């Protein structure tokens with residue numbers, strides 16, 4: 472693939488409104504756009520989705536940038552990469568750092584698709600020409616404020632509504648949504664806010680015919696989630712616990728979940744996402760594509776992975792305008808009545824608009840052939 476340079480465009484974007492989960496509130500979003508450039512000057516783009524702090528997972532953006540600069544960018548420049556699947560093989564000796572790996576690998580996938588005049592969806596093996604999407608709503612100060620947000624998104628036609636919950640903001644809050652909006656497709660995401668000591672609360676949610684309860688218990692846990700799934704009728708969906716193909720295999724074998732939220736960054740990239748997709752399909756475990764408050768590049772990667780057949784549930788890839796006054800891509804992602812058309816243009820589809828990106832750009836760092844993998848151990 473003759474990758475000659477990697478650029479890390481480090482952005483500071485500000486979401487329209489604060490986003491609150493059980494582990495905190497944020498409005499600023501530090502995002503790194505990875506640009507992989509080949510010997511003809513053609514560029515492929517990926518997005519690093521690490522959080523600003525290690526609250527969702529152990530990864531955080533400052534560390535991911537170091538990992539990309541020190542290891543993963545030089546490895547794809549110096550490595551013989553004929554196909555994007557080769558990237559995971561190069562990265563395998565280096566433990567974890569999945570979001571950093573995924574950002575570099577994603578740029579290689581986009582470049583590969585463009586080099587072969589394919590859409591990213593086609594390169595991945597996806598067939599869908601449009602995908603159903605839902606929307607994720609953070610916690611609001613009051614239930615009434617949340618009900619206003621739910622109405623807004625229901626009126627926009629999103630195929631499912633996801634709301635955050637935490638102890639004290641769960642059963643009665645969900646009851647108010649059901650009372651107001653009836654049996655709309657509704658799910659909750661706890662971001663690990665509960666333990667098995669909260670069994671009564673978690674059982675009480677069975678009353679509301681939720682599509683699923685996402686990550687109720689500790690990140691990384693599979694055993695207690697399997698115990699919980701035996702006690703409740705609401706399908707358990709895992710997010711933070713599924714940080715690898717091996718974790719997905721363990722969760723399926725243990726019965727820890729009936730649904731998996733696949734996040735390309737969390738599992739280490741598109742190649743690993745495809746492996747998990749095929750495993751889940753084999754075991755009749757439906758998938759959907761979660762979000763990490765991405766800018767447009769990450770959104771477009773999420774749409775591409777969602778074109779695979781076993782992504783049968785609406786994901787979190789809402790319109791760019793859900794979070795951003797101005798996204799960094801042209802055209803932006805637009806969900807019409809909860810449906811996003813898959814671009815027919817090569818690669819991710821939209822172009823990365825450097826004019827729009829400029830307003831958010833903090834700095835760009837470049838890795839070239841002169842840079843080698845900087846590590847103590849040698850083969």
Ligand SMILES: O=C(O)CCC(=O)C1=CC=C[C@@H](O)[C@@H]1C(=O)O
Pocket residue numbers: 492527606607660662710761762763764765787788789
């Ligand atoms: O990008 C989106 O719209 C989904 C946002 C969202 O729900 C999440 C983003 C990042 C981490 C979590 O807080 C949460 C999730 O767990 O899915």
Ligand SMILES: [Mg+2]
Pocket residue numbers: 660662685686710711732761
């Ligand atoms: Mg989640």
